[in-house]
Amino acid sequence: MGFVWWRLPVGLPVLDPLGRFNVIFIGIWPLRFPGVLVGDGRLGGISGTISAYESLKLRGYDVVAIVIEDHGLINEIPLKSYLRSRVPVFVLPPIPQDPSNDLMEWFDESCNVFNSLKDIMLEAYLERMRRLNEMPRKAGDVFWWPFTQHKLVPPSAVTVIDSRCGENFSVYKVQNKEYITQQFDACASWWTQGPDATLQTELARDMGYAAARFGHVMFPENVYEPALECAELLLDGVGKGWATRVYFSDNGSTAIEIALKMAFRKFSSDHGILPELLKNNPTESCIELMVLALKGSYHGDTLGAMEAQAPSSFTGFLQQPWYTGRGLFLDPPTVFMHNGKWTVSLPEVFHSATLKPEDTTFRARDEIFLKSRDESNLAGLYSLYVSQQLSQYSTLSETNKQIGALIMEPIIQGAGGMHMVDPLFQRMLVNECRHCRIPVIFDEVFTGFWRLGVESAAELLGCVPDMACFAKLMTGGIIPLAATMATDAIFDSFTGDSKLKALLHGHSYSAHAMGCTAAAKSIKWFKDPYTNLNITSEKSQKMLLRELWDAELVQQISSHPSVSRVVTLGTLFALELQADESDAGYASLYARSLVQMLREDGIYTRPLGNVIYVMCGPCTSPKMCTLQLLKLYTKLEEFTLVKTKMNIN
Amino acid sequence: MGFVWWRLPVGLPVLDPLGRFNVIFIGIWPLRFPGVLVGDGRLGGISGTISAYESLKLRGYDVVAIVIEDHGLINEIPLKSYLRSRVPVFVLPPIPQDPSNDLMEWFDESCNVFNSLKDIMLEAYLERMRRLNEMPRKAGDVFWWPFTQHKLVPPSAVTVIDSRCGENFSVYKVQNKEYITQQFDACASWWTQGPDATLQTELARDMGYAAARFGHVMFPENVYEPALECAELLLDGVGKGWATRVYFSDNGSTAIEIALKMAFRKFSSDHGILPELLKNNPTESCIELMVLALKGSYHGDTLGAMEAQAPSSFTGFLQQPWYTGRGLFLDPPTVFMHNGKWTVSLPEVFHSATLKPEDTTFRARDEIFLKSRDESNLAGLYSLYVSQQLSQYSTLSETNKQIGALIMEPIIQGAGGMHMVDPLFQRMLVNECRHCRIPVIFDEVFTGFWRLGVESAAELLGCVPDMACFAKLMTGGIIPLAATMATDAIFDSFTGDSKLKALLHGHSYSAHAMGCTAAAKSIKWFKDPYTNLNITSEKSQKMLLRELWDAELVQQISSHPSVSRVVTLGTLFALELQADESDAGYASLYARSLVQMLREDGIYTRPLGNVIYVMCGPCTSPKMCTLQLLKLYTKLEEFTLVKTKMNIN
Secondary structure, eight states: OOOOEEOSOSEEEEEOTTSOEEEEEOOSGGGOOOEEEEOOOSTTHHHHHHHHHHHHHTTTOOEEEEEEEOOSSOTHHHHHHHHTTTOOEEEEOOOOSOTTSOTHHHHHHHHHHHHHHHHHHHHHHHHHHHHHHHHHHHHHHHBOOTTOOGGGOOGGGOEEEEEEETTEEEEEEEESEEEEEEEEETTHHHHTOOOOHHHHHHHHHHHHHHHHHHSSOOOTTEEOHHHHHHHHHHHHTTTTTTOOEEEEESSHHHHHHHHHHHHHHHHHHHTTHHHHHHHSOTTOOSOEEEEEEETTOOOOSSHHHHHTSOOOTTTSTTTOTTOOOOEEEEOOOEEEEETTEEEEEOOGGGTTOOOOHHHHEESSGGGGGOGGGGGSHHHHHHHHHHHHHHHTTTSOOTTOEEEEEEEEOSSEETTTTSEEEOHHHHHHHHHHHHHTTOOEEEEOTTTTTTTTSSSSTHHHHTOOOSEEEEOGGGGTSSSOOEEEEEOHHHHHTTOSSSGGGSOOOOOTTTTOHHHHHHHHHHHHHHHOTTTOTTEEEOTTSOEEEOOOSOHHHHHHHHTOTTEEEEEEETTEEEEEEOOOGGGOSTTOOTTHHHHHHHHHTTEEOOOBTTEEEEEOOTTOOHHHHHHHHHHHHHHHHHHHHHHHHHHHO | OOOOEEOSOSEEEEEOTTSOEEEEEOOSGGGOOOEEEEOOOSTTHHHHHHHHHHHHHHTTOOEEEEEEEOOSSOTHHHHHHHHTTTOOEEEEOOOOSOTTSOTHHHHHHHHHHHHHHHHHHHHHHHHHHHHHHHHHHHHHHHBOOTTOOGGGOOGGGOEEEEEEETTEEEEEEEESEEEEEEEEETTHHHHTOOOOHHHHHHHHHHHHHHHHHTSSOOOTTEEOHHHHHHHHHHHHTTTTTTOOEEEEESSHHHHHHHHHHHHHHHHHHHTTHHHHHHHSOTTOOSOEEEEEEETTOOOOSSHHHHHTSOOOTTTSTTTOTTOOOOEEEEOOOEEEEETTEEEEEOOGGGTTOOOOHHHHEESSHHHHTOGGGGGSHHHHHHHHHHHHHHHTTTSOOTTOEEEEEEEEOSSEETTTTSEEEOHHHHHHHHHHHHHTTOOEEEEOTTTTTTTTSSSSTHHHHTOOOSEEEEOGGGGTSSSOOEEEEEOHHHHHTTOSSSGGGSOOOOOTTTTOHHHHHHHHHHHHHHHOTTTOTTEEEOTTSOEEEOOOSOHHHHHHHHTOTTEEEEEEETTEEEEEEOOOGGGOSTTOOTTHHHHHHHHHTTEEOOOBTTEEEEEOOTTOOHHHHHHHHHHHHHHHHHHHHHHHHHHHO
8 A cells, every 4th residue: 555645736826717816725734644742851841742742632633652862761651651542652762962972873772763653653654544445335334324315325425534624624535546635615514614724723722621621511500601601792793682592502403493482482472372371271272383484494304493394305204204394385585696697586476566677686786685675666565475474374263373483594595505585575574573473583503603794694684583593603613502592572481480481492412611612712703803804894883704706706607508596695605507397406416417526626515406505614715715616617617518418419 | 809718628528327437539620720831931942831731721721821931032922922812921031040149139020020920810810700700690691591490590599610520510609708619410411421530631632633633524425533433333332233323413302303214214114105105295194103102201302302202291382382292102110219129110000910029029120120020920911011002003093093113211211200111111112013013212312321330221121222312421421412323224214216215314513523532432431441440341241330329328218208219220329209299290399408408518419300319420439429329318317307397387
């Protein structure tokens, strides 16, 4: 077995189709050569050596041996005892002090040690190679990957990730010979990622501290610094101006289940269902509560979260026999760019309406979010439609169904295919629900924490919810943690004299110290212009991310014959491939060859059917984003060529 | 504001009621005095100082300032730049080399630095005290604690946790004056805890490494070392002999939802429901699948997990309007110790049966688990009962209901009140379900990883499941991670040519590197006799934890007039207080005063209604366990005295 190859040169020049020149630099770190720590054999050298070892570990280095010079203090004995099974410690004979001395004798005496070190390094290296080589097969044997048809993933299709540094994976590959290459994590590892390389190191240290100081401690009725600081930052950030309470859980799905329980209690309390319930048997009611939600929305995979979604491939008997779909699901108007222009696409129900062109087309993306649109004809149409829909449930119908909550992803529907919903429609939805005293939930699991260029997507929407759910990017993308935030009015519907009136939902690791520490760090990091160079302040003091995707290139891609639409906002760039009806949808393999080309060119993407997206972190440089778009553009051309050829043949 | 007091002396002698003498030792670490790091101003001192700083952080120390001696190398400049906002760096003038020199001049020159250090330490200390003092009120203002009626928790009842070390919290209190005291975490922070102080430090370092090397990376179709190692250890440990696949998720509740989806697919496939479905519309079926489950069981708080539980305070309209209870819920026979004897308590349905005394009483706890009980009359009775219950659903009834899965917590029902279910009954349940080709799920979220003295509770039960769910202790108690393990037969019912046949369920942080690293470390740590002194190997090579709870003391408590039953197994000791019907149940406040007494005596408990339990980690010394039981015994006496007095008055 030969030594692994490093495929990319240290400086990589790229000429883009617009004639501009870019260079990216990469370090030697991803090669992960086994390290030997030269420790200290002098007085005080034991702790110094251990500390150096720990600092290297905290930066992800692999120390396979320690070597010290013999100073007659037998530092190796406590070192060996402390490091036990982890790392061998070697001692070199004292280095001759007199420079005129012949070193040959010393080299002779040291020969065995140097040979051992060489053997250990080689052994560690070969062991890692052996392991990397067997990984694809072993993974296929023992893992059960989520959302994966194993039959479609042979060992050759498994990506072996050897490390990550900021936005990039180091991927081990075998093609003729073994090599390590870098891939830009364009799916942000299921939309969780935020750290640049510096933040990743900072998080490693801070979380080590949190683990040592707190481990995990019980949350209910207790308080500890990381949880309190995290809650305060959330309330002063994504919850500013409306939320007063933070309910911690583990992931987006649990955060949604908690929000639904909150909303239904509040609705029951506001609409006189609760007193009646408490009087009679509290376990039964003839009322069936539903959500108002949007088609194409996605809120998680646990049953409660699924029930708030419209029927889809994910919800059938085959996947979840208990799913019934407890909602009124409306078809939302969406907005996208095509041929360089942003346009609203209206669902069928609005097709007969007479509208002015300025109601549905925009010169610039910012116009889509203008509050002045509330005065447009379209706003009136949206409002009327929603109120008509709600009126079916305003009095108890025969089925006793009532809409007990509005739930939606503000601005962008992620898993549904990266659709931008017309913010005007969502604002009208919120207004109408407020009018009917229906609690409003924003699912910001995907959209929160700068994903869309602002800390909370509510800022883009121009209205606030009663509850909002956050997860994914909240910890900077390092560890699971979720929060359901709520107003005092929601909270108050759970206070009383009995524990049975409290919200009886919780997870073992609620508000775990490491998660809260990572969240507190990341929340501060992302919005500090000193650590995040993308932060800009508008005149109005509202903080935004600067534009990360090259405007010209975005326009060009939106005009590409293979592209039916483009959506770009904050850290997200998405395109939908022009495809026949039969090639669309979640299970479509249409985009497969393009994805393959992109991966080979260093972009790790995962398609959503025939939607391809590239996502960066809030701190990623526009230069790095442009490089990815350039690659995407080039591969799109290749892909189109191949498809055209196939059609001709 | 004065300095905080350290309430416990360093060595604490305790005389127990059985006349034995115990001493526990505790360190000064929990006082958390602000530290000053004396760095190195010499050549090479920059990296050494940074490493020392990081080693202290990795052990949970707070370094508030760094001071170095001036060696003319201006080490302070790179140090300040590197540590930026975190820690100030001071420079002392060179220390006179000649010992005959008068040091007074040096002290004069250094005076400002020493004054600054004193001010910074004092400031840091006072700031921490200020923060600790405001924490209870702030917590009550911003948190929404799970399972907590906030109205019952005034600021004075909030526990301020300043740090944790192994099994103990450091708790900050104000009573006349401020002090820090230690509390044994007897609820193991919702049953998650496993680390002793050493493992906690090891986890801190290893997780720091995982964060630096991997951060979090995408799991589906990928492989990376921590996930693979963790899966291999799970299959070679808790899944040994039956499981072949690992499905990662975030917590017990999600692991259960995944297991249910697996079971229903397998059942549908085995019973001819699937081919019919795939032929027709896959989103609809006239068949309603249910679980077979036990009353008093608890499987989590998301809707799918709740549906598999019998109706209770947690499931009513007030808490979850969508709950319907999709199960056949059987009343299980339980086993407990009373007056020093282990006895089976049979539900009403068995009351008319004629049984021998040896069927329902045991001389020692081990007898309860003997496989030879399968030949008893009781085994026959159990079997018959279960098969009768199942037969109602064996052919399609009018309602089209079918039992599609058996789900249960093996041996101990945790949240339901620490009830030991007769393992014979559970074994017969599994046998009967196998007979009807109903997939079997073990919910080992609570019972797994040595909680009950063996790595998997299946070992005690003497039979294996088709799927099992693990979480809580899996990571040693540091971070959320869950696994649903399954057999190949289950896995195979999801393979096919279409992605739509795959299990479409997943969470963003599936198999996150830090969780898998912690799990791999803890799994190995707990079962290695070198790191866990409680591990004993029987002749049969089966590994067990030694008995942690003093047998004499357990017997004595089980005979106490205030105690109606005791259950002790592995790391668990539980007792139920003798109470009237009106004082029993989840919302009961009956145990409140006892809990208060225990907390004041250094045991942090959280009652389950009128059940009090003390739980330790797999590595906790029997000495430490005995100390807690002694305290519990003493407080039980006090509690009884007070209750008796109240009744007399």
